[in-house]
Each structure stands twice: as C-alpha cells, then as structure tokens.
Amino acid sequence: MPEGHSVHRIARQFARNFVGREVAASSPQGRFAEGAALLNGREALAAKAVGKQMFVEFDGDLWLHVHLGLYGAWDFAGEILVDPTIASANGRMGQTNQRGTDLGDRVMDAAGENSLTSIGAPRRTRVHVRMSEQTRGLDDEGEQWPPPVVGQVRLRLLTELTCADLRGPTKCEVQSTDEMLRTIARLGPDPLVGDPEEGEERFTQAVRRKRTAIGLLLMDQSVVSGIGNVYRAELLFRARLNPHTPGKDVPEEVVRGLWRDWVGLLKTGVETGQMMTMDGLDPEDYRKAMASRDDRHWVYHRGLPCRVCGTSIVVEEAAGRKLYWCPSCQA
Template structure:
C-alpha cells in the first residue's frame, strides 16, 4: 500500500540486489506467465516514476509493476521460501550457484533451481523478493513505458521542477485536495501525503487549484521532497515534527506519525480542534478546519 516514496525505496533496494546481474524470475502457480521472457536475463536497472516500477531487462522487456492498493513486496536472503498464498512473481539472484547446464535443463542460464533437489545452491548468496497483490505486473515494450511516462506529471522524488505542477494546478477549478491525488499533475503523491502536505502548508483542501497562490504551491513541492525522501520510518510514513508530537521526542508513536491522516474525531496536535473527514476524489480526506481555513 505504497505512495511514491516507498516505490522509490523498492527501486533502490532491488537495484542494489539485482541490477547488473542475471536474475531468475518465476511466476508460481501460473500467475505471471511472461516470467519466461525475463528469466535468466540481466537486469539493467530499476526505474521508479510516481507509483510505477520498471525493471529494465533490455529493450522491449521492461517489467512494469504497480502495487495498487493491496500490492506488496517481501524480501529476504538465503533459501527461497516455499510458495505461500497468492504469490504473483518472485525474483532471485542465484548467480553464486552457477553451474554448467545439465541435460534436459534450460541452456539459456543454467542456474541451480531452488527445487531441483541437488542441494548445490549457495543459500547465503541468494537474495530474493516476492510480489503479491499488484495491480499490474506485465512486460512492457519501450513504447509502452514511454507512453506511461507521458501521462504522468512531474515526480518530486525524481528531482522534477515544480513548474509543470504549478501550471497544471492553476488551470483547474477542481479543489487542490483532488488535484494532489491526480498522477498527471504530481506523480507519486497519495492519500497520506495529500492530507499531510496540505496540513503542513496550512492550506484548505477545498480551495480551487486556480486560486492557490503560486508561492504556496512551490512551498508544497519543496516540502514534499524531503518529506517523501525521509518520510519512511520502519516502512511507515512520518510527517509530524518532533515539537508537535504530544509525547515529545524519541521514538515516533504510531498515533503521532501524522497530523490529520486518520485522525478524524481526535484533537489537532497544533490547535486542539477536532480533525474532520470527508470523501474527496473517492478517497478519505482528513483536515483540520481551524489550521486549514477555507
């Protein structure tokens, strides 16, 4: 259940584990039949744009992964765990166990398989990831990947400038709370960052895009980069400043990680007003009516 920050984090981790090496790719239970197109090939790099991942196995072989609401990775090292639950895809690096292809075995690579029963694999040298529940897991052509990039707006985590974001917001009559969720306007921002960025800017979610001051939009963009980059603590987004957390410094309590996200009915950390909740753009929007006046 990721926003852009976690997608970029996965891209970095997976690149560190697999890029530049031949990678085993498997779709257990027939859930990813295109794995054969990738299995044993060298992973050139891992790309992250907005909430999309692209595993570049060479031209016209880009594995596109979008986690959607439910998708998630698990990672580890050592022997591959047994297939459990609805596993869509797994990748692992068994380069350390390379051997000459035996008769009847694929000649393209010739890695020991985790289940070939030979026991010759070097478990301590195997890194693996499992993917389950993604919204998309398909092999893209270069053209498809570029088409995807075209419809995405600028991504703060890729160092994109805010100009396009500002221009698009200023063209719209829709409320800023809806625009921040639009991936064509800003790629990578999701429901937590929408709520928290607006709170930190003390901006009402209901103000029309065209009416938001340019400097406010630029400030939001500037705030988003470090917040999304450093916003993960134990795979959790943290947006509160230490001075605003009721319990003070030290470990960030679960209930103090956000200002308004899922805080409806509870007092705002800053002013004590009850945090509100309302559906906007099909998702739950949270805000403080006092800190973020219309």
C-alpha cells in the same frame, strides 16, 4: 496504498540486489506466466521508480512495470544488500509500510535519526542464509532455499542470493522501452526524478490552470507523482490550506510551497521508511513517532482534536478516499 517513498525504496533494493545479475522469473500463481517466461534467464540492467510506479529493465528491450495499488507488496528473502541511502529495507515492503515500526535495538543518533542512514558502505542483512550443497536445499539454519512459496505469488524473481515475491499488484506487465516511456509521460513530476525545479514548474502550471479542488489534484498522478492519502492530508495541513480550494485559486507561492514541502517529505520518507510529517520533535518524541503512526502525523487518521487548535478533525469522502483536515487551521 504504498506512496512514493515506499516505491523508491523498493526500486533501490532492486538496483542493489538484482541489477547486474541473471534473474530466474516465475509465476507460482500462474496469472503472470507469459510475462515471467519473457523475463526468465535475463539480466536485470536497471531499476527505477516514478511516483507509485516501478520499472525494472531487462536485457532484450524489456521492462517489468509494477504498480502495487491498494493490496500489492514485495517480500524479500536471502542475502540482501541494503542501499546506504535508506535506513532499512529488508523484509516485507508494500502496504505494510503504514504499520508501526519496532525500533528494537536500532541505534539512534542525537537528532533521533536512524543511524544506518549515515553509513556510506552497504549493510549486508541476512533474512535467510543461502543454502549450501551439503544441506540439500536447506540453509545452515535449517530453512529451505529458495524459500517455499506462500500465498498467491504473482511473480517470483530469484538470483543465487536474493528472492523477491510479488503479491496482489494492481499492475504487473512487461513493456518495451517505448511503452515504458509512454507510461512515464502520462505521470506528473516526481521530485526524485529529473530536475526538481522543472518539476516545480510543471506542478505549479498544472494546479493553477484547474478548477478542481486542490485536495483532489494532489492525488491526481498526472499532476504530481507519488502523493497518496497520507501525504495529501499532511501537506495540506502543513500549508494550512483548505482542501476544497480550487487549484486556480491557490496563490502561486502556496502552490510552489506545496511542491517544495513534498520534495523534503519525500526525501525523509525514502531515508527512514516512514511518512514522518511532523517537524521540531525532540529525540524521545521522534523515537515515539517512528514507532507509531499516530505520533508522526498532524491530521491523518487522527480521531482526536487538532494538535494545534483543539478543533475536531473532519473526516469526509473525497473521490472515494478518506480526507482528513482541520476546519479551523485550514479554514
């Protein structure tokens, strides 16, 4: 399932490429035909993410609310302006974010960071070139525009330059402003939404009053927004915290440390597009980690001994999801 960093990246792509433009909306699959009809021909006014939920505002007091869930993904085509605050954001964005990234010819600076993050001006990336009248529906590379519908597209949003196709979401609905605000009110704090210090207080109070295991609380989107299976495992390991510890038994300073670590990891995830959770890597190891998930996590999905102590990583079921942790480092 896409975690918080992926959804923030997608929202920023919508803000860059759809906001301020009239949008044609359709439901090629047919399952969102009524909702698409409500949005069709309206101007997109804003786009934002809160945890794993994305909201796009349209004129007429309408909001598109999307939760990708386990199988959802957005596919972008056309002329895409990449938000300067993120390393790259063209092509497929969604559940595929967990696969390794082909670094290709990307330039990496001395610190191993993707150099696009340091460029202030937008970068124009062509995935498909917009058609001209002379080509009768084909772009100058012979590709059709708008691109043909492939698979079960729940929602297609289209401007003159950019196409976004949504497939397989858990939630896709049109809301009023009041309904959108009620949805957000049910969510826990997100470090990139509102005041992080207020978010820290909300998170700390929510955790410290519950007997639920901290490993479950971190996945509870009413406690904290955006954390999924990967970040849950990595945050707990980085804190050397047993996932079965009741929230109320976790020392306050440790709870606050979890939040502050989440603030940093989320920002890194938005900038790079990867859940980089290992610190202190040299440039070559950073390159490897950015290219391969197995090289950028401490315990998640690790079928090898703990990187720190050599103990076998435990994999168990926790509320229907796999939980990875080291029984020695996190005793």
